[in-house]
Amino acid sequence: MSEICITLTEEQQALRKAVYDLCQLYPGSYWRELDERREYPEAFVQELTKAGYLAALIPEAYGGSGLGILEASLILEEINHSGGNAAACHAQMYIMGTVLRHGSEAQKARYLPQIANGTLRLQAFGVTEPNSGSDTTQLQTTAVRHGDVYVVNGQKIFISRVLQSDLLLLLARTTPVQAVRRRTEGLSVFLIDIRGLKGFTVRPLRTMLNHSTNVLFFDNVEIPADSLIGEEGKGFAYILDGMNAERILVAAESVGDGRWFIEKAVQYSKDRVIFGKAIGANQGVQFPIAKAHMSVEAADLMRLKAAAMFDAGEPCGAEANIAKYLCAEAAWEAANACLDCHGGYGFAAEYDVERKFRETRLYKTAPVNNNLVLAYVGQHVLGMPRSY
């Protein structure tokens, strides 16, 4: 059994502080203005890249810092804790595992150093489709091999940061579902350079938060055969492999959100005087904030456990899923306590509470819905009958 890291090392604390300090250069007003215009935080992402933080998981041999998932999760946590939104750049970290574990040496040598130094950006991950949703194995986008190329046809929805990325990690069906033994077979992963790709159309999709999300259309798009990652037909397993990392990183972002909401609520509850005393003295205001704080602290322990197990190379599907669920729910509890404590001001954009409220809500739904986490725990951890 791995050692569960509950106390951070001095290096990890220093990393956390350095990220938090960098984020102070991008205050609430920065994120608020971008949110209003639904624009990408380009300057912030550039600065984070330049400082090397987005290359945390890339091995040193390829120009990254070769850190673990715990350190990567601390980086994302602090972005959200500072009032920003790590969703603008988290995908690079959770996509990375698929390339690192299953990419060829040639692919790694070609892409990783450039991703590490910021010349290339890999922030887009194309899985979800209009007709399959959470049922990934039923996706309909096809990639058919013709000599030196694969020809891709289909549609994806809710694919984020495509217009801000040079590379896209794509999941498509290479063998029809009728021709495979199990529906999880016959899917393949491709790492595609999407710059100037013929037949590829991106249509931005406005959502309730600033998330640079799009609908993608592939119309006889030719991609080089060497964009295939690993073996043809094994893509679903590769994507599943990366899911634990994704769950842990998103859990950490939720912890960061939770801490931001609690700090904001505590401060406001001390400052706001109504009926002659600080509103925080009222148990109706104080207790929901105290409860949310306890939920965030407890959920964070599961995040630390999942990260420790992941970094020790142990199976951690249950822990990563539980962490994602508990942290997203705890952040949502903190969001509601913070909004309630602010009264009407919680709804005023200039307080940032309503923006963070929308941003943190996403994590109950994406990248995986909390219902499906419950189904995973019920069916795979506890062995109850399957719903799908």
Ligand SMILES: Cc1cc2nc3c(=O)[nH]c(=O)nc-3n(C[C@H](O)[C@H](O)[C@H](O)COP(=O)(O)OP(=O)(O)OC[C@H]3O[C@@H](n4cnc5c(N)ncnc54)[C@H](O)[C@@H]3O)c2cc1C
């Ligand atoms: C802002 C945003 C950004 C996103 N970015 C990306 C991205 O970059 N790349 C990408 O590939 N995807 C992305 N997604 C998609 C996201 O991962 C999906 O929305 C999510 O996986 C759910 O799929 P769906 O919306 O089709 O819901 P559906 O699968 O249609 O589900 C609808 C509801 O039914 C529930 N449900 C379905 N089946 C069951 C069951 N068996 N048991 C219990 N409940 C069930 C679900 O939990 C959910 O509540 C993004 C989504 C959003 C909103």
